[in-house]
Amino acid sequence: MHDFCFTIPYGLLMVCGGVIGYAKKGSTASLGGGLGTGLLLILAGYFSLQAFHKRKNSYFAFILETAIAAMLTWIMGQRYMQTGKIMPAGIVAGISFVMAGFYLYKVATGGNHIPPKAERGKPLERVPPGSLGTPIIGQSLGLLWAMRANTAEKWISDRAKRYGPISKMSLFGKPTVFIHGQAANKFVFTSDGSKMSNHQTESVKMILGDRCLLELSGEDHKRVRQALASFLKPDSLKNYIGKIEEEIRMHLEMHWQGKQKVTVLPLMKTLTFNIICSLLFGVERGARRDALVLYFQQMIEGMWSIPFNMPFTRFNRSLKASAKVQTLLKDLISEKRIQLKNGASSHQDLITCLLSIRGEDNRELVSEDEIIHNIMLIMVAGHDTSSVLITFIVRLLANDLNIHAAVLKEQEGIKNSVASGDLLTWDDLAKMKYTWRVAMETLRTIPPVFGGFRKTLEDIEYEGYIIPKGWQIFWVTTMTHMDDSIFPEPSKFDPARFENPATIPPYSYIPFGGGPRICPGYEFAKIETLVTIHYLVTQFTWKLCCKDNYFIRDPMPQPTQGLPIQIVSKKQL
Numbered sequence: 001m002h003d004f005c006f007t008i009p010y011g012l013l014m015v016c017g018g019v020i021g022y023a024k025k026g027s028t029a030s031l032g033g034g035l036g037t038g039l040l041l042i043l044a045g046y047f048s049l050q051a052f053h054k055r056k057n058s059y060f061a062f063i064l065e066t067a068i069a070a071m072l073t074w075i076m077g078q079r080y081m082q083t084g085k086i087m088p089a090g091i092v093a094g095i096s097f098v099m100a101g102f103y104l105y106k107v108a109t110g111g112n113h114i115p116p117k118a119e120r121g122k123p124l125e126r127v128p129p130g131s132l133g134t135p136i137i138g139q140s141l142g143l144l145w146a147m148r149a150n151t152a153e154k155w156i157s158d159r160a161k162r163y164g165p166i167s168k169m170s171l172f173g174k175p176t177v178f179i180h181g182q183a184a185n186k187f188v189f190t191s192d193g194s195k196m197s198n199h200q201t202e203s204v205k206m207i208l209g210d211r212c213l214l215e216l217s218g219e220d221h222k223r224v225r226q227a228l229a230s231f232l233k234p235d236s237l238k239n240y241i242g243k244i245e246e247e248i249r250m251h252l253e254m255h256w257q258g259k260q261k262v263t264v265l266p267l268m269k270t271l272t273f274n275i276i277c278s279l280l281f282g283v284e285r286g287a288r289r290d291a292l293v294l295y296f297q298q299m300i301e302g303m304w305s306i307p308f309n310m311p312f313t314r315f316n317r318s319l320k321a322s323a324k325v326q327t328l329l330k331d332l333i334s335e336k337r338i339q340l341k342n343g344a345s346s347h348q349d350l351i352t353c354l355l356s357i358r359g360e361d362n363r364e365l366v367s368e369d370e371i372i373h374n375i376m377l378i379m380v381a382g383h384d385t386s387s388v389l390i391t392f393i394v395r396l397l398a399n400d401l402n403i404h405a406a407v408l409k410e411q412e413g414i415k416n417s418v419a420s421g422d423l424l425t426w427d428d429l430a431k432m433k434y435t436w437r438v439a440m441e442t443l444r445t446i447p448p449v450f451g452g453f454r455k456t457l458e459d460i461e462y463e464g465y466i467i468p469k470g471w472q473i474f475w476v477t478t479m480t481h482m483d484d485s486i487f488p489e490p491s492k493f494d495p496a497r498f499e500n501p502a503t504i505p506p507y508s509y510i511p512f513g514g515g516p517r518i519c520p521g522y523e524f525a526k527i528e529t530l531v532t533i534h535y536l537v538t539q540f541t542w543k544l545c546c547k548d549n550y551f552i553r554d555p556m557p558q559p560t561q562g563l564p565i566q567i568v569s570k571k572q573l
């Protein structure tokens with residue numbers, strides 16, 4: 001490891017510590033000391049990095065870093081001896097002591113190792129163009145900032161224009177290669193599992209756990225995915241349409257009927273979360289569901305953050321919430337085991353289904369950790385995505401009266417064919433063709449999932465460049481969705497594009513990903529979206545309270561203020 005890899009985070013830590021000390025206790029000494037030493041360390045790290053780029057060592061930087069670390073060890077060590085307080089004195093003294101030792105070791109062994117020219121021969125020169133930016137942080141803040149400012153599509157397409165079909169950057173602490181286009185999507189989604197594994201950012205892995213589907217590969221991925229698919233496949237879901245519909249009816253009665261104004265996104269999150277709780281995990285309404293909702297929201301907030309586990313950060317709050325969710329789920333699994341022993345059906349919900357899948361020796365085929373981590377994954381993957389899709393369809397139907405009229409006509413036709421009080425059937429859903437095309441076009445223009453990551457397991461050659469082993473590969477959904485050679489006039493909203501799916505080139509429409517890891521919740525999302533839109537258009541009319549068409553990504557798209565709307569129940573008309 002080079003000195004700057006640690007010095008810049010060490011400097012940032014001091015700056016944050018100083019600011020927190022000032023914010024909590026008004027200590028100007030803490031602010032001055034933290035800012036002063038922190039900024040000097042960041043500067044020293046920067047000098048060292050610049051020198052490294054020129055294949056040199058900066059001994060000025062080494063001396064500065066060693067002096068600051070030694071000084072902080074001495075001053076904070078003294079304070080610790082006087083006060084006996086671990087935070088911040090003991091911690092800062094401890095970290096600084098280790099850093100001082102590290103710098104002395106570096107100086108004693110001749111500084112950072114600069115590879116001789118021969119070692120940096122041809123293959124590395126073929127690493128894709130671009131810059132890795134500042135260590136650890138790289139371009140993460142730029143991308144996150146662009147997502148919040150609704151300019152992420154532009155941010156990413158500007159990079160594509162500048163560097164071409166393949167470029168390197170550093171995201172969420174890892175060197176990353178960004179590739180795009182139909183061929184790139186095919187390359188990512190169908191690559192041999194021995195060359196490339198699925199890969200989430202460190203923060204996602206730490207929050208959801210290392211046995212969730214996203215982290216598994218090869219036979220383990222196949223085994224767990226098959227187990228989940230046995231519940232999520234259409235044949236099985238057909239039996240649960242009624243349960244989904246009951247949750248939707250109950251939701252509309254509780255949160256929409258009799259109201260004049262509602263905010264769509266938070267309500268759709270509540271609805272999709274409730275559907276998942278009831279259907280997949282058999283958790284009924286009540287205190288346990290409420291606790292799960294609360295912890296889940298906190299957990300999700302830090303999933304796309306820089307994995308700095310410091311007090312008061314989003315990431316730290318997420319990790320704590322994840323631990324609480326895991327404890328709740330462990331208890332739930334124990335209860336389900338007892339229910340199964342007492343003769344409960346294995347088809348009750350997803351958990352009983354997973355617990356009942358047995359291997360040759362009659363042992364559970366999916367381990368307890370795998371069940372917990374995958375439940376958390378499904379909660380996140382399942383409720384955040386569909387809620388966003390339904391919310392943006394609601395916005396579209398308010399903005400485009402022609403599309404609203406066509407959806408209403410289709411849904412009224414189906415409503416009139418179902419006897420009053422009866423539930424919708426699988427055949428009714430199959431008739432909602434136009435409504436689903438509207439949903440598909442919504443997913444093309446505003447895909448809930450911005451993109452994803454894979455990790456190379458060996459050096460991979462692509463487009464004449466080498467993507468080194470251990471790097472991330474970043475794919476982005478909108479790059480093909482907004483490509484005018486694939487979807488002419490890409491900014492125009494036109495559900496007719498999906499009238500004949502055969503006209504869409506493979507691997508270019510990818511809101512659900514593709515290949516062996518394609519979203520297994522596709523049918524589930526389709527059912528809950530169609531049933532919800534059926535009830536909304538046949539029972540309510542609505543107008544937008546905010547007229548703008550703005551949204552931010554956090555990381556999911558969120559319309560202004562969560563989309564407040566004025567509603568009128570058709571019963572009142």
Ligand code: HEM
Binds near residue numbers: 214386510517521522
């Ligand atoms: C509109 C709704 C949804 C969208 C747009 C969506 C999108 C995606 C995308 C883009 C991926 C990544 C594919 C890849 O890496 O190749 C994915 C994976 C996944 N999704 Fe969905 N999803 C949705 C709904 C759901 C639902 C409702 C569930 C569960 C009930 C679900 C469960 C999963 C799981 C478990 C994975 C991981 C699959 C694997 O790694 O093998 N998703 N989804």
